[in-house]
Amino acid sequence: NAGVTQTPKFRILKIGQSMTLQCTQDMNHNYMYWYRQDPGMGLKLIYYSVGAGITDKGEVPNGYNVSRSTTEDFPLRLELAAPSQTSVYFCASSSDNRGYGYTFGSGTRLTVV
Amino acid sequence: QKEVEQNSGPLSVPEGAIASLNCTYSDRGSQSFFWYRQYSGKSPELIMFIYSNGDKEDGRFTAQLNKASQYVSLLIRDSQPSDSATYLCAVRGNTPLVFGKGTRLSVIA
Numbered sequence: 001n002a003g004v005t006q007t008p009k010f011r012i013l014k015i016g017q018s019m020t021l022q023c024t025q026d027m028n029h030n031y032m033y034w035y036r037q038d039p040g041m042g043l044k045l046i047y048y049s050v051g052a053g054i055t056d057k058g059e060v061p062n063g064y065n066v067s068r069s070t071t072e073d074f075p076l077r078l079e080l081a082a083p084s085q086t087s088v089y090f091c092a093s094s095s096d097n098r099g100y101g102y103t104f105g106s107g108t109r110l111t112v113v
Numbered sequence: 114q115k116e117v118e119q120n121s122g123p124l125s126v127p128e129g130a131i132a133s134l135n136c137t138y139s140d141r142g143s144q145s146f147f148w149y150r151q152y153s154g155k156s157p158e159l160i161m162f163i164y165s166n167g168d169k170e171d172g173r174f175t176a177q178l179n180k181a182s183q184y185v186s187l188l189i190r191d192s193q194p195s196d197s198a199t200y201l202c203a204v205r206g207n208t209p210l211v212f213g214k215g216t217r218l219s220v221i222a
Contacts (some may be wrong), residue, residue: 018175025183026210033210039122039133041215042117042119042201043157043210043212044212045208045209045210058209059211097128101159102147102210104156104157106155107156
């Protein structure tokens, strides 16, 4: 059972470039989340989804977009990358809305130069 | 803005001692409370969750919740060097989990 798979693991972007961070889960979870973690900081919610076709903004959505066309996939799109988006990005999923049992992916370390 | 506050540490304890990690939260409507452990360069992993006031024990770990004081704590008994990590407190109300900045724990052999 793969759980939550994130790709790529590492990426260096130039300012102004765009990219998509991929996230796939094979647990048939309805709820999926994108968090970012800056050095020495906790996780901040970027976007989340409660099911296919439904997404909502979190605490820090500016500069990002998401889509949820299937239960399994929840890609995060960065448009016009900025140095402030240098961070580690974690995708997570859960089976219900209670927060119980969030499963995290291994993370994507992104550097914008 | 919902906030979760933790002392960033580092908290240093000798091997075999009890480590006490604390967390306060601002949203009185919070319903469930979680402790995650995160090793350097790794993703968070859930170690404890608690919904009701009081204590909840799981092996060497005890979570304590006091909703009136808006306070959650994690006790780690018989601390081991392998417990050295950052511990993240997370709180849920009507939105996804809100995380604190984490407390870095160092267990000295």
